[in-house]
Amino acid sequence: MDLAQDVFRYVEKMPGGNLILTTTDSLFNWAKANSLWYLLFGLKCCAIEMMAAGASRYDLDRLGLMFRASPRQTDLMIVAGTVTAKMAPRIRTLWEQMAEPRYVIAMGSCAITGGAFFYDSYAAIKGVDEVIPVDVYIPGCPPRPEALIEGILKLQEKIKKESLTKR
């Protein structure tokens, strides 16, 4: 973020710094919101819908979303499936390996609350937000690809309201 450091230097120098900060914000947010690379990381059924959303009919590429297999190259983690007690520490590790700014979408009822495994399951975690912070929740079991796209658009809206100085 060398550019960001430069921006802060200019802001300090300029008396009415708000103006330049706002425009840089919008430039950065525009760039961030439209190149959300997501982690190729599926847990369960929702991952298949995530794949379907990336494939021929729904084509996530047109929103600037591309999948990367390494967490170090990604901005967005779509948690697609049941989080179990054995998997939770690994999800935390993966999330920590992602570079800032990073975003998380909880896709499907399992990732939100444990879903069908909320009652009686000794192994399922009751929602991924017990492990990592979540930006957008998408309900459904599994959510349709349209719902996933809606969630991504919501996340893009959210990113566009961000400021460099505070998240």
Add this chain to the structure above:
Amino acid sequence: MNDLKNLKTEEYFLSMGPQHPSTHGVLRLILKLDGEIVTGATPDIGYLHRGLEKIAENRAYIQIIPFTDRLDYLSSMSGNLAFVLTVEKLAGIAPPPRAEYIRVIMAELNRLASHLIWLGTFSLDLGAVTPFLYCFREREKILDLFEMITGSRLTYNYMRIGGVAADLSAQFIKDAAAFIQDFKFRVAEYEALLTQNPIFLARTKNVGIIKADKAIAYGLTGPMLRASGISRDNRRDFPYAIYDKLSFDIPAGTVGDCWDRYAVRVREMRESAKIVEQALSGLPEGNFKTKVPLSLKPPAGESYAPVESPRGEIGFYLVSNGTAKPYRLKIRTPSFCNLSIISHVIKGWKVADVVAILGTFDVVLGEIDR
């Protein structure tokens, strides 16, 4: 040159997964490597263990059906079918003929959808992106058909004890017949891309050979077993529903390598299309569900009714003590048994071949971990 003799090589461990694009889920392989050669592999499973068998003990029989969707989520219909057949066998319920035809149509369409996902992701693993997009194009059409009847794209919850949840509409029958006609040409399209592709052949021919005796010893079922040259299929050998009235072939391989497993699955797609065509033309009129008490209490006893899922034999071993909830439910899933051979077959191959070999196993972690 003398120095080279003193150089020692050391074996080391590489953890592949649980987040790895080619393990198709949350499988972790602990690879023992000598340079690039794999000398041993231990699968580490359980990352998706939700305790389905225990949950089932606290549910009424009809409430377990949605959980069978989430076992093998690529072919939910097979899971549904195996469970309802087991309960029907235990309770002595006979579904009407129309329901049996509908079940076969749905199960075979689901087999197509499942094999399409397998073909797409397998070719993606080997670096071919186009087949992936082609396969998903056809799969979406199948999902449209399912959505028309069941209202869901992936987890259908469609089979019921004593029938199915909803009748087929005239529109479905028309669209399904049109799709099957179209699909025959599409399979040829996939084959044109892959079957004689030199890169594909180099990656799959004579790679990861499973001998017939080993395949039996490890309890493999489904395309994995048939690729090794053993013609065994529950649909023909232990027919359920209406499979004994239909004519179809059981494709089998000869060598048992990755290419054979590919070829068997592609030929199975053609056979499934044939089955759907026959079942659609023979679909009888009548009721799609018999009357079954809402709180079903099967007599005390046990039953097992295996079904041929796209991956092999899926079966539910059910013990009832005469109450509304099962006493014990043991799930025999094909992926679990098929995966057990990996540490045997993977020895001596390079790391890049691990991806190809594991790709042809077509494992679904949802049913391995349960």
